[in-house]
Amino acid sequence: MSTRIGFLKGHGTENDFVIVPDPDDTLDLGPAAVAALCDRRAGIGGDGLLRVVRSAAHPEASGMAAEAEWFMDYRNADGSIAEMCGNGVRVFARYVQRAGHVQAGDLAVATRGGVKRVHLAKGEGGADGDITVSMGRAVLPEERATVTVEGRSWPAYNVNMGNPHAVAFVDDLAHAGDLFRPPPLSPEGVYPEGVNVEFVVDRGERHVAMRVHERGSGETRSCGTGACAVAVATARRDGVDPARTGTPVAYTVDLPGGRLVITEHPDGTVEMTGPAVIVAEGEIDPDWFETVLR
Numbered sequence: 001m002s003t004r005i006g007f008l009k010g011h012g013t014e015n016d017f018v019i020v021p022d023p024d025d026t027l028d029l030g031p032a033a034v035a036a037l038c039d040r041r042a043g044i045g046g047d048g049l050l051r052v053v054r055s056a057a058h059p060e061a062s063g064m065a066a067e068a069e070w071f072m073d074y075r076n077a078d079g080s081i082a083e084m085c086g087n088g089v090r091v092f093a094r095y096v097q098r099a100g101h102v103q104a105g106d107l108a109v110a111t112r113g114g115v116k117r118v119h120l121a122k123g124e125g126g127a128d129g130d131i132t133v134s135m136g137r138a139v140l141p142e143e144r145a146t147v148t149v150e151g152r153s154w155p156a157y158n159v160n161m162g163n164p165h166a167v168a169f170v171d172d173l174a175h176a177g178d179l180f181r182p183p184p185l186s187p188e189g190v191y192p193e194g195v196n197v198e199f200v201v202d203r204g205e206r207h208v209a210m211r212v213h214e215r216g217s218g219e220t221r222s223c224g225t226g227a228c229a230v231a232v233a234t235a236r237r238d239g240v241d242p243a244r245t246g247t248p249v250a251y252t253v254d255l256p257g258g259r260l261v262i263t264e265h266p267d268g269t270v271e272m273t274g275p276a277v278i279v280a281e282g283e284i285d286p287d288w289f290e291t292v293l294r
């Protein structure tokens with residue numbers, strides 16, 4: 001008899017995810033199955049997949065179980081694994097709240113990038129209320145890469161938010177091209193694990209807009225870790241460092257799918273605030289699923 005597998009669909013600033021609750025870690029979702037579920041024509045469709053597993057049940061997360069009951073097993077649309085997903089963790093928290101595992105208040109989520117603290121504000125627990133996540137510290141190695149699109153090149157800040165980002169300041173977001181394809185970066189081999197690439201323009205004081213090409217997913221309408229990387233790179237470009245001034249600095253980051261507010265604190269931690277919405281719930285057809293597992 002085929003097993004029934006439930007799923008939900010959700011998004012954060014239109015970065016969309018297939019959510020698969022699997023509390024006891026019973027599903028073996030390989031790259032092909034993830035890619036089939038994320039396929040926008042032949043599957044459910046999403047920029048990525050969030051499997052919801054009890055930390056204690058998952059070998060990669062059991063060490064975090066004392067701090068965080070739930071583990072976000074995040075995959076990109078092509079089935080590859082990434083360390084962290086900022087929009088994903090808000091959508092994950094929204095699901096955990098909706099499933100009744102947590103009320104408004106604080107929630108710790110285990111991820112491959114460590115435990116993330118999420119705040120679900122009281123009174124904002126509705127379908128699209130904002131959720132704040134403490135994303136940890138950004139790491140900015142000195143080395144700069146060069147990103148090239150259609151014969152033009154820009155220097156890029158190298159920012160690690162748990163996952164790697166190359167942030168380039170441009171005059172016009174159209175420089176990314178009609179379709180933001182994976183842009184070549186030099187020197188060769190600069191990001192051996194691949195990279196997410198952000199193009200950024202200024203919109204006003206502490207206000208920027210960006211487009212992103214995501215490793216493993218292509219151009220998406222938003223990227224939470226990307227927005228954090230962009231805010232920190234913009235602050236450094238502007239000569240602003242909360243660690244030196246002792247004052248938090250907040251940037252508004254506009255993305256094609258919505259707006260995120262990113263605050264960097266004097267201790268170096270980066271906080272992201274934005275919406276998270278669950279839009280549908282259903283069941284995967286077991287016969288179809290058998291075919292993608294084959």
Ligand SMILES: N[C@@H](CCC[C@H](N)C(=O)O)C(=O)O
Nearest residue numbers: 082085086087163223224225
């Ligand atoms: N969309 C995500 C980032 C997902 C992971 C990324 N594609 C990678 O491979 O590092 C976000 O909101 O942060």
